[in-house]
Amino acid sequence: xxTLCIRQGRVIDPENHIDVICDVWIENGHxxxxxxxxxxxxxxxxxxxxVVCPGLIDMHVHxxxxxxxxxxxxxxxxxSAVAGGVTSMCCMPNTTPCLDHxxxxxxxLNRAKEVGLCRxxxxxxxxxxxxxxxxxxxxxxxxxxxxxxxxxxxxxxHAGTMRKALEYASSFGYLIIQHAExxxxxxxxxxxxxxxxxxxxxxxxxxxxxxxxxxxxxxxTELTGGRYHVAHISSARSIEMVRHAQEKGLSxxxxxxxxxxxxxxxxxxxxNTNAKMNPPLxxxxxxxxxxxxxxxxxIAVIASDHAPHHEDDKCCxxxxxxxxxxxxxxxLPVSLELVHQGHLSMSEVVAKLTxxxxxxxxxxxxxxxxxxxxxxxxxxxxEDWMLDSKKLRSKSKNTPWDGKIMRGxxxxxxxxxxxxxxxxxxx
Amino acid sequence: xxxxxxxxxxxxDLTRAQINALIDxxxxxxxxxxxxxRKASTMRGKTVINLFFENSTRTRSSFEIxxxxxxxxxxxxxxxMSAVQKGETLMDTGxxxxxxxxxxxxxxxxxxxxxxxxxxxxxxxxxxxxGDGAHExxxxxxxxxxxxKNAWGDVKGKVITIVGDIKHSRVARSHLLAAKxxxxxxxxVAPKTLLPLHIEKMGCDVFHRFEDAIVGSxxxxxxxxxxxxxxxxxxxxxxxxYHEAYGLNMARFxxxxxxxxxxxxxxxxxxxxTSDVANHAQSQVLNQVENGVAMRMAILSTLCGLEAL
Ligand SMILES: [Zn+2]
Numbered sequence: 001x002x003t004l005c006i007r008q009g010r011v012i013d014p015e016n017h018i019d020v021i022c023d024v025w026i027e028n029g030h031x032x033x034x035x036x037x038x039x040x041x042x043x044x045x046x047x048x049x050x051v052v053c054p055g056l057i058d059m060h061v062h063x064x065x066x067x068x069x070x071x072x073x074x075x076x077x078x079x080s081a082v083a084g085g086v087t088s089m090c091c092m093p094n095t096t097p098c099l100d101h102x103x104x105x106x107x108x109l110n111r112a113k114e115v116g117l118c119r120x121x122x123x124x125x126x127x128x129x130x131x132x133x134x135x136x137x138x139x140x141x142x143x144x145x146x147x148x149x150x151x152x153x154x155x156x157x158h159a160g161t162m163r164k165a166l167e168y169a170s171s172f173g174y175l176i177i178q179h180a181e182x183x184x185x186x187x188x189x190x191x192x193x194x195x196x197x198x199x200x201x202x203x204x205x206x207x208x209x210x211x212x213x214x215x216x217x218x219x220x221t222e223l224t225g226g227r228y229h230v231a232h233i234s235s236a237r238s239i240e241m242v243r244h245a246q247e248k249g250l251s252x253x254x255x256x257x258x259x260x261x262x263x264x265x266x267x268x269x270x271x272n273t274n275a276k277m278n279p280p281l282x283x284x285x286x287x288x289x290x291x292x293x294x295x296x297x298x299i300a301v302i303a304s305d306h307a308p309h310h311e312d313d314k315c316c317x318x319x320x321x322x323x324x325x326x327x328x329x330x331x332l333p334v335s336l337e338l339v340h341q342g343h344l345s346m347s348e349v350v351a352k353l354t355x356x357x358x359x360x361x362x363x364x365x366x367x368x369x370x371x372x373x374x375x376x377x378x379x380x381x382x383e384d385w386m387l388d389s390k391k392l393r394s395k396s397k398n399t400p401w402d403g404k405i406m407r408g409x410x411x412x413x414x415x416x417x418x419x420x421x422x423x424x425x426x427x
Numbered sequence: 428x429x430x431x432x433x434x435x436x437x438x439x440d441l442t443r444a445q446i447n448a449l450i451d452x453x454x455x456x457x458x459x460x461x462x463x464x465r466k467a468s469t470m471r472g473k474t475v476i477n478l479f480f481e482n483s484t485r486t487r488s489s490f491e492i493x494x495x496x497x498x499x500x501x502x503x504x505x506x507x508m509s510a511v512q513k514g515e516t517l518m519d520t521g522x523x524x525x526x527x528x529x530x531x532x533x534x535x536x537x538x539x540x541x542x543x544x545x546x547x548x549x550x551x552x553x554x555x556x557x558g559d560g561a562h563e564x565x566x567x568x569x570x571x572x573x574x575x576k577n578a579w580g581d582v583k584g585k586v587i588t589i590v591g592d593i594k595h596s597r598v599a600r601s602h603l604l605a606a607k608x609x610x611x612x613x614x615x616v617a618p619k620t621l622l623p624l625h626i627e628k629m630g631c632d633v634f635h636r637f638e639d640a641i642v643g644s645x646x647x648x649x650x651x652x653x654x655x656x657x658x659x660x661x662x663x664x665x666x667x668x669y670h671e672a673y674g675l676n677m678a679r680f681x682x683x684x685x686x687x688x689x690x691x692x693x694x695x696x697x698x699x700x701t702s703d704v705a706n707h708a709q710s711q712v713l714n715q716v717e718n719g720v721a722m723r724m725a726i727l728s729t730l731c732g733l734e735a736l
Contacts, residue, residue, distance in 0.1 A: 198623035201539040201561030201600055206624075271540035315518055315548075317538035319560070 002042050003027050004417055009047025009378060013054065014351035015358075015367035024052060026374040029417030033370060043419075047378050050411055051346065054354040054366050055087025055375035058331060060152070060231055060255060060303035062324070063089075063120075066107065067096025072308035072395050074108065077328065078117035080306075080394040082413040082421035084329040085377035087118055088365050089306075090357075093125040094153035100125035100136045102144035109145050117420045119375070121147040121363060126165045126176060132157050135165050138174055147361045150177035152231055155213055157183060162217060166226025170251075175227045175360065180213035180238065181205075181279070190318045192280040196265040202318060205280050207235035214238040218245045221252055229360065230254040232305045234279040236289035243298040253360055254293070255301035258334035259325060259400065261290040267400055273314045273321035275400045277307070291343050300356040302349070304331040308396030326394045329387075333406035336381050340407060346381065374417040383409040431729050434546045434554045438565040438605045446609065449725050450573050456721035460496065470499035473731050474529040478520070479557070480506040480536040485692055486557050486567070489716070490533045493723035502529075517541060518548050525549035530731050533557045553730040564597040566726060567691055568605045570719040574711050575646065577718070578687055583610040588640050588686075590616045590673055591650030591699055592662070594623045598691050599650065603629045616640040616673065620662040637673055641682045648689045649675050649699045666698055676701045687711050 004026040011034060012019050023037040058081065064072035072080075081089055091108060093099030099108070105122045112120035124146030128134045130153070138149055149169055156162045156178055169176050186209035191197050193204020214230055218241055221228040233239055233254040245252040259277060264284050267275035275281055293299035307324025314321050335353060338344045344352075358366030365375050387406050389397040413421035428444045435441070441449070459467055475494040477487050487503060494501035504524070515523075517536070521544075524532055531553045534542045539560030546554040558564045575582050587606070593599045593615045606613045613631040615622065627633050634640035641647065652669060663669045674697075675688070688700075688710040696702050705712065 193624055195625045195628050198625055199600070199629060201559075201563070201595075201597060201623075204624065271543055312516070316516060317536075317541045317544055317560075319538040320517075 001028055002417075004043040004045070004374075005037060005041035006045045006047050006052050006376070006378060009050045009052035011052045011368065012347050012350045013368035014347050015355040016369055018368065019347050024368065024376070026417045029374055031368055031370055031372050031374050034368075045378065045412060047411070050378045050380045051350070052376060052378050053350045054368055055377050055413060055415065056085045056332060056353045057088040057357040057363065057366050058086045058304050058306065058328060059090040059301060059357040059361060060257070061089040061091050061306040061328065062094065062153070062308065063091040063108070064308055065095065065111065066104070070395070071310050074111040074120070075115045076393065076395045077306070078112070078115045080326070080328040080392065081118040082415070083393045083410065085332045085379055085410040085413055086328055087375040087377070087413060087415050088121060088363065089118060089328070090121045090123050090147060090361065092123055092150060092152040094130060098125050098130050099123065099141070099146070100128050100130070102137070102140050105141060105144040105146055117415065119365065119415070121145070121361065123147065123152070123177065124149045126151045126156055127161060130154055132161055135161070135168055138169055139172060142172065142174060147363065148175040148177055148229070150179070150231065152177060152179045155179050155181045155183070159216060159220065163220050163224060166220055166224040166228065170224060170226040173227070175229055177229045177231050178213065178217055179231050180210045180217065182209045182212040185209040185212065189280070190276060191268050192265045192282045194265060194283060196268050200268070200271070205278070207237060207282065207286065210235040210279055211237045211241070214241050218250065218252060221245070221250050227251040228253070232257045232260065232279055232303070233293070233299060234260045234282055234286060234290065236286045239289050239293040239298055243293070243296070246298060253301070254299045255303040256290045256294060256299045257303060257305040258327065258331055261287055261294065262334050262337060263287070263400060268318070271318050272400065273316065273318055274325060274398050274402070276318055276321050276323055277305070277325055278323040291338065294338065294352065295343055300352065301360065302331070302335050302352040303357070304328055308394055309398045310396060314398050325398050325400060326392060326396050328394065329392055330399060330401055330406065332379060332410065333408035334401070336408040339381065374414055376414040377410060378412040379408055379410045381408050383407070385409050435565055435726060435730065436542050436546055436554065436556045437563050438568050438601045438608070440565070441608070443608050446569065446572060446605075449569055449722065449729065450576050452725040452729065453573050453718070453721040456724040457718070460717070460720055465496055466498060467496065468498045469728050469733055470494065470497035470731060473499040473531070475499045475501045475531045475533065475727060476524055476529045477501065477503045477533045477557070478524060478535070479504070481558070483535050483558065485716070486535060489719045490557065490723050490727070493720050494727055496720070497724055497728055499727065517544065521545040521549045525552045528552070531555055531727055534559070536560070555726065555730065558597050560597065561595045561600070562597055563601045565601050566723060567598050567719075568601040569726065570715055570722045571602070571689060572605065572609065573718045573722050574689065574715050575687065578711065579645075585611045585645040586614060586643055587611055587646040587648055588614040588616060588644040589648040589650065590637065590675065591652055592621045593617050593626060593650070594621045595653070596650050602648070603631055606630065614640045614644065618663060618672070637679060638682065641679055644683045644686050646687045646689055647675060647680070647683065651691065651693065652695055652699050670698055674699055674701060675704050677703050680704050680707070689715060692716065
């Protein structure tokens with residue numbers, strides 16, 4: 001029997017309403033007990049000034065494996081994840097081949113097991129080959145390990161396909177995750193449509209591109225009794241509609257990406273391709289609406305939308321640049337700004353990164369309950385570090401926060417009681 | 428006066444004093460261009476590359492003649508004959524040309540920000556924005572300012588009304604920026620399909636009816652309507668209806684009969700402008716072309732750090 005004790009950290013476990021300074025005792029990879037513990041363990045970790053909470057769950061990650069391993073693979077993404085305190089990630093199905101068959105799900109799960117740093121929960125495709133027409137064998141994918149369904153990268157565009165997907169998926173309790181975008185309104189767009197796109201002479205993507213899709217989908221959710229989740233919600237009106245749907249009792253949820261509550265379209269004024277993502281950075285009013293949605297609970301989850309791209313795909317004009325940024329290593333510090341700025345409590349932010357996505361997806365992780373697997377992150381919430389994109393563990397370096405000071409440093413990440421990441425001691 | 432910047436990417440790279448200096452600097456080049464011997468040795472030993480990813484005979488030849496009149500070596504590279512078609516990236520194209528050590532590279536490219544991108548990724552050469560996407564076209568606006576100043580003496584307090592496809596117009600955007608620097612005001616006229624969102628926040632008055640805008644205008648600036656736009660995104664139902672609503676004809680021109688008429692060319696006669704107006708004494712269209720060469724002579728020699736004639 002091996003034992004590990006985390007001493008004197010601020011233990012936060014939103015699921016069990018715990019927020020207290022104490023010791024955490026781990027036996028054979030599981031949480032054994034908490035409190036003031038005299039006994040000395042095989043391994044001791046001093047967590048003074050640190051938060052000790054469940055390992056983070058990032059429910060929106062693009063692994064790029066299989067198919068685009070020069071951007072990222074399961075090993076590099078796992079290293080990036082644990083450096084960011086993430087112990088579970090859900091991978092989106094838009095790989096090559098895509099996750100529309102159980103075989104690809106098995107392949108990813110096997111690779112994740114070989115790497116052994118981070119749990120991976122695949123999200124299956126809604127439609128075959130992500131073509132938006134015929135739905136996939138969702139039961140088969142689910143049996144193989146898919147935890148939800150999405151065509152992310154692409155919207156489920158046709159209303160008929162969306163209706164069928166919601167009907168079929170909810171027959172078995174599955175969640176449909178939508179990348180909400182009406183192409184007719186966003187075609188050829190590079191950034192948000194507004195004053196910045198008008199000044200720069202760029203084709204814009206209006207909020208209504210997102211809003212139209214969310215409005216349609218909420219109606220279809222009501223029609224079908226489906227379970228519907230909006231990925232990376234970014235528009236104030238969409239958030240308002242989600243809130244309204246929840247008040248009506250529909251099974252509608254949403255996640256927000258850190259860049260949408262931390263940055264605005266003004267980042268694009270110097271043509272920064274690392275601020276190009278889809279949905280785009282929007283206005284200050286939209287940013288504040290995301291913060292409000294997080295605060296009042298309409299947005300239950302924070303997820304990174306980790307989207308690695310090679311430098312070649314970003315070192316070009318905005319029109320040509322790929323959409324997306326890496327996010328696993330900035331998920332925690334950017335989210336902590338919500339605490340530092342007084343918008344949310346530490347426990348609320350932790351919940352949006354742990355227990356909330358776990359409950360939404362039915363994952364047996366995300367809490368520090370007794371007997372649970374010891375997936376834990378230990379971080380100092382007020383310790384600064386400067387982000388140097390070259391030092392990111394991800395293979396790709398496309399971040400808008402290069403050179404910026406981040407507040408919140410991960411000291412340890414534990415997966416099943418094993419230390420899978422430890423902060424380098426600076427000399 | 429502040430020293431001139433290394434690159435001319437945006438009209439906002441220049442101060443009012445610098446813009447006025449370029450206008451003054453252009454005057455002797457106007458004279459030179461009317462001399463029997465249209466050549467000065469000012470830019471002898473200087474190399475200018477015209478790197479054009481979009482076709483623009485007008486802007487390219489204006490820069491070419493400007494450079495040649497000052498004895499610079501001018502090389503034209505168009506996308507159709509360059510490595511771009513072989514898949515070379517914009518950065519590689521830019522760096523390759525910069526390695527040939529030109530003093531100035533004039534760039535015309537279909538993407539907004541492309542000239543800024545090249546300026547960031549090349550060393551030792553001056554980049555001149557010859558039109559980037561729908562973003563900016565500073566040398567055209569400097570040409571217009573030379574034209575207007577020579578006609579009026581000063582542009583301050585004047586009203587310039589720009590008519591047509593504002594949404595895709597780099598000229599319109601550069602004028603909106605220049606207006607703030609030089610103290611004139613801009614009205615824009617177009618159907619909403621040809622106006623970018625929140626354009627009024629860039630500091631202009633927005634009109635949808637031509638007649639409402641034209642009264643009180645000191646200059647009517649007609650933009651070229653591109654037939655392709657009609658086909659690709661149906662921004663207006665037909666050329667016929669566009670002309671009906673936004674074409675500058677004699678009846679409309681009479682509402683502001685003292686106004687000067689500008690057009691960056693090439694004109695579509697019978698579409699955005701009728702021939703009788705295009706040929707009118709107040710039409711500055713050919714002056715714009717002539718002034719364009721002189722202004723570009725001033726720009727090229729200034730960027731090369733050369734004094735006036
Ligand atoms: Zn997406």
